[in-house]
Amino acid sequence: MTLASPAWLVLALPLVLLMVLFPPRSRSQAIVRIAGYLLVLGAMCGLGVRMDRPAGTVVVIADRSDSMPDGAEASQIEAYELLRGSMGNEHRLGLVSFGADAIVERPPGARPVERFELEIDRTASSLGGALRAASSLIPAGESGALLVISDGLATDTSALAEAATAGGRGLRIDVRALSRPPIGDISIARIDAPSSVSERDAFVINAYVNADRAAGVQYALTRGGQTIARGRADLAPGQTRLSFRDRADGVATLDYRLVIEPDTEDPIRENNAARHLIGVRGGRSVLVASRTPGGGLTRALQAQGIRAVSMEPGAIDWSLESLAGYAAVVLENVAIQEVGLDGAENIAALVEQQGLGLVMTGGRRSFAAGGWHESPIDPVLPVSMELRREFRKLAVSIVIAMDRSGSMGAPVGGGRTKMDLAGLAAAAVLGMLSPIDHFGAIAVDTEPHTIVSLTTVDNQDLIGSRLRSLRVGGGGIFVYEALRAAARQIADVERGTRHIILLADAADAEEPGAYRTLLSQLERTGVTVSVVGLGTPGDPDAPLLREIAERGGGRVFFTTDARLLPQIFTQDAVVVARGAFLDEPTSLRATGLLAAITGENTGELPGAGGYNPSFLRPDASLAVQTVDEYGAPFIAYWSVGNGRTAAFTGEANGEASGPLGAWPRTGAMLASLVRWASGQRSDLPRSMVASQRVEGGVVRVDLDVGAEGRPLLDEPRVLVVRRRPGREPERETIGLRFSELDRLTAELPLSADEVVAAALQINEETIVPLAPATLPYSPEHRPPEPRTGTRLLRDIARRSGGTERSDLAGMWRDLPVVHRSVPLAPWLYVLAIVALLLEVAERRLSLVSLASGAATSETAHRAAGRSKTGLMRIFQRTTSGRRSGTTPRPGEPASAERAAASSDDPSSTNKNTKTQGDIKYEEETGVLGALRSMRKP
Numbered sequence: 001m002t003l004a005s006p007a008w009l010v011l012a013l014p015l016v017l018l019m020v021l022f023p024p025r026s027r028s029q030a031i032v033r034i035a036g037y038l039l040v041l042g043a044m045c046g047l048g049v050r051m052d053r054p055a056g057t058v059v060v061i062a063d064r065s066d067s068m069p070d071g072a073e074a075s076q077i078e079a080y081e082l083l084r085g086s087m088g089n090e091h092r093l094g095l096v097s098f099g100a101d102a103i104v105e106r107p108p109g110a111r112p113v114e115r116f117e118l119e120i121d122r123t124a125s126s127l128g129g130a131l132r133a134a135s136s137l138i139p140a141g142e143s144g145a146l147l148v149i150s151d152g153l154a155t156d157t158s159a160l161a162e163a164a165t166a167g168g169r170g171l172r173i174d175v176r177a178l179s180r181p182p183i184g185d186i187s188i189a190r191i192d193a194p195s196s197v198s199e200r201d202a203f204v205i206n207a208y209v210n211a212d213r214a215a216g217v218q219y220a221l222t223r224g225g226q227t228i229a230r231g232r233a234d235l236a237p238g239q240t241r242l243s244f245r246d247r248a249d250g251v252a253t254l255d256y257r258l259v260i261e262p263d264t265e266d267p268i269r270e271n272n273a274a275r276h277l278i279g280v281r282g283g284r285s286v287l288v289a290s291r292t293p294g295g296g297l298t299r300a301l302q303a304q305g306i307r308a309v310s311m312e313p314g315a316i317d318w319s320l321e322s323l324a325g326y327a328a329v330v331l332e333n334v335a336i337q338e339v340g341l342d343g344a345e346n347i348a349a350l351v352e353q354q355g356l357g358l359v360m361t362g363g364r365r366s367f368a369a370g371g372w373h374e375s376p377i378d379p380v381l382p383v384s385m386e387l388r389r390e391f392r393k394l395a396v397s398i399v400i401a402m403d404r405s406g407s408m409g410a411p412v413g414g415g416r417t418k419m420d421l422a423g424l425a426a427a428a429v430l431g432m433l434s435p436i437d438h439f440g441a442i443a444v445d446t447e448p449h450t451i452v453s454l455t456t457v458d459n460q461d462l463i464g465s466r467l468r469s470l471r472v473g474g475g476g477i478f479v480y481e482a483l484r485a486a487a488r489q490i491a492d493v494e495r496g497t498r499h500i501i502l503l504a505d506a507a508d509a510e511e512p513g514a515y516r517t518l519l520s521q522l523e524r525t526g527v528t529v530s531v532v533g534l535g536t537p538g539d540p541d542a543p544l545l546r547e548i549a550e551r552g553g554g555r556v557f558f559t560t561d562a563r564l565l566p567q568i569f570t571q572d573a574v575v576v577a578r579g580a581f582l583d584e585p586t587s588l589r590a591t592g593l594l595a596a597i598t599g600e601n602t603g604e605l606p607g608a609g610g611y612n613p614s615f616l617r618p619d620a621s622l623a624v625q626t627v628d629e630y631g632a633p634f635i636a637y638w639s640v641g642n643g644r645t646a647a648f649t650g651e652a653n654g655e656a657s658g659p660l661g662a663w664p665r666t667g668a669m670l671a672s673l674v675r676w677a678s679g680q681r682s683d684l685p686r687s688m689v690a691s692q693r694v695e696g697g698v699v700r701v702d703l704d705v706g707a708e709g710r711p712l713l714d715e716p717r718v719l720v721v722r723r724r725p726g727r728e729p730e731r732e733t734i735g736l737r738f739s740e741l742d743r744l745t746a747e748l749p750l751s752a753d754e755v756v757a758a759a760l761q762i763n764e765e766t767i768v769p770l771a772p773a774t775l776p777y778s779p780e781h782r783p784p785e786p787r788t789g790t791r792l793l794r795d796i797a798r799r800s801g802g803t804e805r806s807d808l809a810g811m812w813r814d815l816p817v818v819h820r821s822v823p824l825a826p827w828l829y830v831l832a833i834v835a836l837l838l839e840v841a842e843r844r845l846s847l848v849s850l851a852s853g854a855a856t857s858e859t860a861h862r863a864a865g866r867s868k869t870g871l872m873r874i875f876q877r878t879t880s881g882r883r884s885g886t887t888p889r890p891g892e893p894a895s896a897e898r899a900a901a902s903s904d905d906p907s908s909t910n911k912n913t914k915t916q917g918d919i920k921y922e923e924e925t926g927v928l929g930a931l932r933s934m935r936k937p
Contacts, residue, residue: 004046004823011041029842036835043828050822055090056143056815057108058083059134062097063150064116065125066270066780069180073116076149079176079808080113083147086809094137098130099123100155100751108137123752123778124697125150128158131173131796135166143816145172147805148796151179152789155697155779156749160795167800170816174805175793186211186262187271187783188776189239193256195692196771197248199282205244207258207274210783211235218261223254224317250309252285252325253772254278255317270781277321277755279771284327284681286357286674289313289334296653297332297361300667301674318343320723321772323350324757328357328678332652335370335571336377341563348376349721349729352641354759355767357677359645361652361670362581367612369580371564371571374428382620382636383647385574385612386432395496396577397438399454399489400426400569401482402470402503403534404443409472413726418534418562422503423470425565429501429573430464433457438496440489441466445473448485454492477504479544480513483529487518490527498527499554499576501569506535506542506558519551530554530572534562583610583656587627588634594623597637598672602665608634608650609658637676642719642767644677681759684768685712690760692770697779699748699756701770703736714763718746721757736760752778 003009015037024030060083062076076097084093092108100121106113127150138144146166152175163173186209193205209217214236221229221244229244248254259273266272288298288310298310309326313334316322323329323346336344350356360366360381368385372378378385408419426441433439440454441463451470452463479502486500500522522529529552533545537558549556555575557568574580588605595601605624616622616633624635637646651657652670660666684690687709692701701718720732736744748756752775760768776782797803805811 002048002050008044032835032839036832039828039832043825048823057092057138058145058811059094059137061130061134061148064097064120065099066122067153072178082808096134102130102133124155126156127154128156128162131162148175152793163796163799173796173800173802175797176805177790177793185268186266188274191274191276193276196279196281199248199280202247207242209240216263220259222257248280253321274776277772285309286328287326288330290332301671304671313338320346320757321755324772327681330359332361333363333366335365336372336375336567344376345729348380351380351643353721353731354719355642355680357644359674359677360647362612362649363651364581368574371567373570375567380640380645381647382617382638383614383633385614395436397493397498399440399486400501401442401486403477404473405445405477407505412562419470419472421562421565423467425569427464427467428566429569438493442485444477444482446478448481454489478511479509480515483518500529503532506533506539509541528553531556532568533558581612589625589627593621597676606659606663608660610656611649646673646677680767682766697750699773701746703744705742717761719759719761724754750775
């Protein structure tokens with residue numbers, strides 16, 4: 001027996017006192033009352049029964065990654081059901097599955113499982129994360145065990161640590177190995193090459209190919225998409241080495257890919273291609289994206305000692321791994337379509353997280369005119385590009401005719417469709433307009449559907465909600481119907497700038513009808529038409545869309561990335577509103593903040609031939625301002641995140657540069673701006689050595705510091721940017737920790753197809769980029785070393801006190817014995833209520849007393865005579881009075897006493913003969929008499 005709250009035993013003293021002050025009227029009543037007191041006291045003290053038996057929770061951990069053999073999921077579900085069939089009432093069973101992440105399929109309970117219902121990323125095996133998730137399902141202090149069904153090929157490094165943590169909690173981890181036989185697989189085991197090299201250094205790349213039999217393979221090694229080696233190799237059973245030589249050039253990151261083609265059937269072809277990245281050390285270069293490579297801006301930067309690499313935007317690799325190797329990026333009059341949304345996202349992430357510099361120069365394809373408004377780069381620039389009324393001469397009326405045919409229902413990632421992005425693009429145009437403007441929207445398939453009738457822009461929330469809730473129709477877009485419906489709407493406005501934006505599928509634009517006649521009528525009334533084509537210029541209907549834009553006096557855009565629609569729409573709207581680029585000469589005025597960058601007083605500046613109108617952001621620094629009615633920023637800069645960005649809103653090299661372009665000191669001023677922007681990135685101090693290597697699925701970063709380097713450290717960190725195909729860049733900051741006396745270490749887990757760009761932040765002033773890293777291929781397809789997975793599973797079981805489990809039902813028997821107390825309080829309270837009712841019945845009815853005293857009348861008579869209290873005395877007085885027919889007076893003996901006296905009289909003839917009064921007395925002292933007395937008042 002156990003007591004959960006023994007402190008309540010102090011109530012025993014008051015209960016004893018109650019018994020003394022208010023004594024029971026009979027022995028039976030006393031017994032019942034004492035029993036009730038003891039029952040209540042036991043319930044309040046938490047009286048329980050101790051039961052020692054195996055009990056607790058078992059959680060099955062199922063590995064669902066790509067490395068598992070065929071039929072593994074069926075085996076895992078079968079194991080779960082076998083455990084469920086042998087569990088008892090005191091047991092609970094849960095299920096966790098894992099790949100790259102851990103997912104709770106079934107919380108602890110007893111629910112059956114027929115199949116895995118949740119989707120999972122199978123490209124990795126986060127066994128440590130699964131152990132952590134499963135352990136969290138078992139509350140602290142409760143007993144339980146985990147069953148891991150896996151091949152043990154984990155891609156993270158925390159499994160053993162999590163196993164030790166679980167063992168410390170008393171959670172045993174049993175394991176059951178399921179592995180895929182490697183028979184017949186020919187694979188690239190690994191690539192041995194440096195993670196970084198110096199510029200112009202020669203180096204060797206060694207690739208090791210595994211084969212379990214003699215076979216021949218064709219191989220090809222590419223760098224940046226260009227083949228640099230090709231040939232054939234004969235493989236012997238075991239491991240064969242392929243060696244290649246190369247030399248680093250001016251590219252910041254070298255991207256190698258090795259592909260082998262076996263002559264025979266290969267069951268696992270995913271490991272026949274491997275990738276390796278090599279960073280190029282040396283003076284950090286500045287990447288200049290320009291439509292005129294090697295033009296005046298590039299030459300000016302090179303003349304000032306800046307290592308400028310100039311290329312056309314279409315020839316630049318805008319990937320994360322490529323951009324991470326530069327000190328800064330200069331966008332010289334470049335539109336967002338030439339960079340792409342992925343490239344813009346990569347630039348913005350590297351600027352904010354790792355200190356990449358960014359400089360944007362102006363022109364008719366830059367800033368808002370280039371579609372950069374509300375792009376990923378927009379928030380990191382020191383100027384904003386919204387279309388404000390200050391820069392506009394006339395009101396604007398825009399009608400958007402959007403394709404809503406079946407092809408617009410195609411998904412584009414992030415749970416959105418092309419139709420969703422078209423609605424967002426229209427809403428972006430709406431957001432740029434002001435109350436003086438007009439806006440209308442039409443969705444078109446085989447016929448037009450009015451979404452918003454042409455109206456003033458005074459309720460953007462309501463109109464925007466309609467645009468964002470567009471749904472796909474059917475068929476293709478009827479071009480003529482779309483243009484005619486838009487023309488009807490815009491005809492209601494007679495003044496201002498009137499414009500139509502047509503969105504159509506470049507491969508499915510049907511029924512053009514008399515579009516030439518309609519466009520001629522629109523041209524005569526001053527209405528312009530631009531076209532956005534989803535597709536490429538080579539699609540079947542692209543010539544039609546191009547001709548519509550030419551005859552409509554507008555512009556044509558083609559894109560295969562529907563995510564760019566908001567930027568393209570706003571880009572066209574800004575140009576139409578005549579606020580994108582002001583090509584009127586303007587004077588310039590330098591502020592004192594220009595000298596903070598150039599390091600000298602530039603004096604009076606010559607004028608510019610034009611600029612992109614914009615507005616200075618709060619906290620940004622204004623270096624040069626236009627001297628006109630707008631007072632707009634011409635040169636502005638600021639720090640954002642860990643990076644620096646600058647805006648030069650004039651044209652750096654072109655007809656619109658004006659007198660400023662011919663000024664001898666313009667090159668030095670631009671070079672100072674670029675040098676300031678790239679200043680956050682620097683080389684590592686000589687007292688430190690950094691290295692990184694890929695081990696399994698982890699990038700290990702080591703920083704060796706000597707006695708001279710320790711004072712330079714100030715909370716050293718690794719600034720990480722990750723990117724996987726089809727996803728936005730992810731940012732992460734990881735602290736460096738001492739792993740040895742003079743070595744700090746950080747580990748970055750890698751997923752399949754993921755690129756990690758890391759940079760060391762030694763202190764606030766020093767950020768050192770490291771070489772980007774990636775896995776050769778998905779770690780789920782790497783050839784396992786013999787018994788690697790089995791060894792890890794055994795280590796996990798040993799650290800937690802578990803075993804290799806074959807008898808599943810035995811898991812329940814092997815659970816720790818739980819010393820459990822079953823509370824009796826509910827039953828005790830019920831019994832206490834019963835005791836209370838019995839006491840009431842005894843006090844009112846004397847059931848126990850009268851039943852025991854009814855055997856003989858003499859016994860009842862004596863008991864009645866001895867009873868001086870309670871209901872019995874009342875019954876005696878009542879029956880005595882009734883027998884005599886009179887009520888006793890004070891001092892007069894009771895009738896019972898007189899009867900007793902007469903019975904002792906020697907003159908009585910028969911002592912054993914009962915009188916009529918005696919019989920009546922006995923009748924009225926029984927239960928019936930008591931009930932009768934209670935009925936009378």
